[in-house]
Amino acid sequence: MNVTCLQENLARGLGIVGRAVAVRSTLPITSNVLIATDHGRIKLAATNLDIALSCWIGGQIEEEGAITVPARLLADFVNSLPTEKIQLSLSPRSRQVKLVCARNEATIGGLDADDFPPIPAVDDGGTLEIDPKMLREAISQVVFSAATDDSRPVLTGIDLVVEGDQLTFAAADGFRLAVRHLQLQKKAAERQEVIVPAKALAELSRLLQDQEDPVRMTFNANKTQVLFALKDVELVAQLIQGTFPDYSRLIPKEWGSRAVVEVRDFLQETKIASIFARDGSGIVRITFQGGDDGTPGRMTIAARAEEIGDNSGELDAQVEGEPAKIAFNGRYLQDVLAVLDGGRVALETTGPSQPGVIRPLDNDTYVHVVMPMFVQW
Amino acid sequence: MAGQRTILHADMDAFYASVEQRDRPELRGRPVVVGGAPEARGVVAAASYEARAFGVRSALPMSRALRLCPEAVRVSPRFDRYGEVSRQVMAVFRSMTPLIEPLSLDEAFLDITMQTTAHGGAEAAARRLKAEVRRVTALNVSIGGGANKTVAKIASDAGKPDGLLIVAAGAERAFLAPLPIRALSGIGPKAEALLTAAGIRTIGELAEADAGQLERMFGSRGVQLREMARGIDQRPVEPVQERKSISAETTFAHDVVDGSDLRQELRRLADEAARRLRERRMRARTIVLKLRYSNFRTITRRATRAQPTDERDVIAGEAERLLDVVVEPGDRFRLIGVTCGHLSGLEASGQLSLWAPGDARATPAGDAKL
Incomplete structure (x- = not known):
């Protein structure tokens, strides 16, 4: 192998794939990054x-070839080089990569590319095209609700359902549930459901930041892998096997009390209350009631820290139904309010030990x- | 559960005895039995393969074991040490999959369904685990694998010592059939006697047995046993993350007397314990103070609170009150520790759950404890 590229391109590429480099693994080669010539370009790949x-x-490809080298070492080295051309070469039957850039010259010992875990081709289970901005927003609105402990594997994933022209994302950790629908440009041929690890979607979301073109999402036929294809970047994730709980019946159909408030104010007051809730159990108490004779209602958000102090904040609210x-x-409140893009939000409930439902207004x-x-009032 | 699973059962070979032989080179190649002294009516906790050749088995009275193998070297068990090595072994397992279910210090089930392809198959994955356990601990582990727990466990046993046996998908029943029924987990001496009396000696015969007959003998468990004998077992690998307590302690380089240094260390330990409680989303009702005096006398004193807590100041306050009660002028300490016990999850703090307990319909498949 003998290739030349710009330092900034190699550094950027290593930064992208570096997110998938294994930290501790029984498979030492997974802490390496694969460098290979591929149809006139240089392919970098990493997997945990x-x-x-x-x-x-x-x-510029002078001679085809492939090798894997320690990812951290290579990235640290390349990041420290000047923004000039880097030449990478590998003499035949050797595992020593030579890098030459400006007046630096380095040799890095690698492992055979043939031993790198094969990245499965994912192509035969149907493809969807999704707008990158919408996808990023949808991920951000559900990903924080996924479980972080591994004891219930399906809950560490995000449930994706494709049906008709809708793609639905759902995540639940046992205490909260987030569901987001997304309109597709094209109708899907059949209903499909898969569970994608939340960590994989969080990585994808990071990659979507500077994407303009639609993202292609493809499953393999037996639904064990998903591929997200972006411009010059591909992410393949193992799908979680199992059945996601039926969450539709966890969303209350009715409410007894409903308050509509500005998201920004609600978030701000929750943050203030959380300062006082921090040393306790994180409990933030919300009460709301309608106003008399056409005056606006109000919501109070309060918290107290045992033996330290307390706080109570108030905001205008449009209240329907019983005081609550x-x-x-x-x-939990901050998590959801932070991902709603301004506007107004409704908080609905039927009682102090019944689920609270948060819906953006007009959406x-x-x-x-x-x-x-559960608290003593 | 959708699709074919890959379950491994990993079992350390003669674990306690192997740890002793590793730590003490003079014991290598010699019959070693780990257990209490015969005078104290000790029993064998583990026997090296050299001792097993003489018929020495776990749970034998030590006096009997030493009669069977007079040249055996008896070693008193060092459970702290085995626990330490066990943590290293489990960490190796966990580096392959988060889905590990430890059964004891020296064995665990691993669900590697998601990792199998990347490792190039179950056998390659198992080989890698064996190599890694060997690299980290210099000990041998036997690994069995297959589509479920029953098959994996029997396979690991069949390959011992230093074994590696993966039962191919579809071959489960044929693999099990010739084995004696005792090999099946869940069949103890009593069940074996009952089955033998009914003319059932091999797992293959159990697989063919009449359901009604098995039900009369074992109740509803009878049919489940027959399913297992047929190589069918849907039990999931259940990682247990339940911790009974969280503790933090410090051994001083020099003995310390009560004073600001000791108090400051106590508050630091309370802070550490509180932080770890919060990380695990747990709260503790019991706070235990542990003190070791300069003469190695060790005492613990506990306080139980009405409300569970994860707050540093509460934990530190309780621990300091306990210290105030026991400390005498002139006491010198070599160790101080804080343990938080009686743990409960966040739910106990009043956080209600989306799913009602025991709500089976909403529970993810193969997972009973939401």
Whole structure:
């Protein structure tokens, strides 16, 4: 192998695939990055066996070849080089990669590319095209609700259902549930359901930041892998096997009390209350009631820290139904309010130990259910 | 469960005895039995393969074991040490999959369904695990694998010592058929006697047995046993993450007397314990203070609170009150520790759950404990 590319391209590529490099693994080669010539470009790839990231960068290819080298070492080295051309060469039957850039010259010992875990081709189970901005928004609105402990594997994933022209994302960790619908440009031929690890979608979301072109999402036929193809970057993730709980019946159909408030104010007051809730159990108490004779109603958000102090904040609210009181973990409230893009939001409930439902107003593509905390009022 | 699973059962070979032989080279190649002294009516906790050749088995009275193998070297068990090695072994397992279910210090089930392809098959994955356990601990592990727990466990046993046996998909029943029924987990001496009396000696015969007859003998478990004998077993690998307590302790380089240094260390330990509680989303009702005096006398004192807590100041306050009660002028300490016990999850703090307990319909498949 003998290739030349720009330092900034190689550094950027290594930065992208570096997110998939294994930290601790029984398979030492997974802490390496694969460098290979591929149809006139240079392909970089890394995998921690849960996800695999591949990235293609431009370069001049004098001689074809492939090798894997320690990812951290290579990235640290390349990042420190001046923005000039880098030549990578590998003499035949050797595993020593030579790098030459400006007045630096380095040799890095590698492992055979043939021993690198094969990144499965994912191509035969149907493809969808998704707008990158919408996809990024949808991921951000559900990903924080996925479980972080491994004891219930399906809940560490995000449930994706394709049906007709809708793609539905759902995540639940046992205390809260987030569901987001997304409109597809083209109708899907058949209903499909897969569970994608939340970690993989969080990585994808990061990659989507500077994407303009539609993202192609492809499953393999037996639904064990998913491929997200971006411009010059591909992410393959292992799908989680199992059945996602039927969450439709966890979303209450009715409410007894409903308050509509500005998202920004609600978030701000929740943050303030959480400062006081921090040393306690994170409990934030919400009460709301309608105003008399046409005056606006109000919502109070309060918290207290045992032996330290307390706080109560108030905001205008448009209240329907009975006056209500309900307590939540302040963290959970902040999580959901932070991903709603401004505007107004409705909080619906039927009682202090019944689920709280948060819906952005004038937008039925998102719903969030959060279970309250039981407190003595 | 959708699709074919790959389950491994990993079992360390003669674990306690092997750890002793590793740590003490003079014991290598010699029959070693780990257990209490015969005078104290000790029993064999583990026997090296050299001792097993003489018929020495776990749970034998030590006096009997030493009669069977007079040249055996008896070693008192060092459970702290085995626990330490066990943690290293489990960490190796966990580096392959988060889905590990430890059964004891020296054996665990691993669900590697998601990792199999990347490792180039179950056998290659198992080989890698064996090599890694060997590299980290210099000990041998036997690994069995297959589509479920029953097959994996029997396969690991069949290959011992230093074994590696993967039962191919579809070959489960044929693999099990010739084996004696005792090999099946869940069949103890009593069940074996019952089955033998009914003319059932091999797993293959159990697989063919009449369902009604098995049900009369074992109740509803009878049919389940027959399913297992047929190589069918849907039980999931269940990682247990339940911790009974969280503790933090410090051994001083020099003995310390009560004073600001000791108090400061106590608050630091309380802070550490509180932080670890919060990380695990747990709260503790019991706070235990542990003190070791300069003469190695060790005492613990506990306080139980009405409300579970994960707060540093609460834990530190309780621990300091306990210290105030026991400390005498002139006491010198070599160790101080704080343990938080009586743990409960976040739910106990009042956080309600999306799914009602025991709500089977909403529970993810193969997972009973939401």
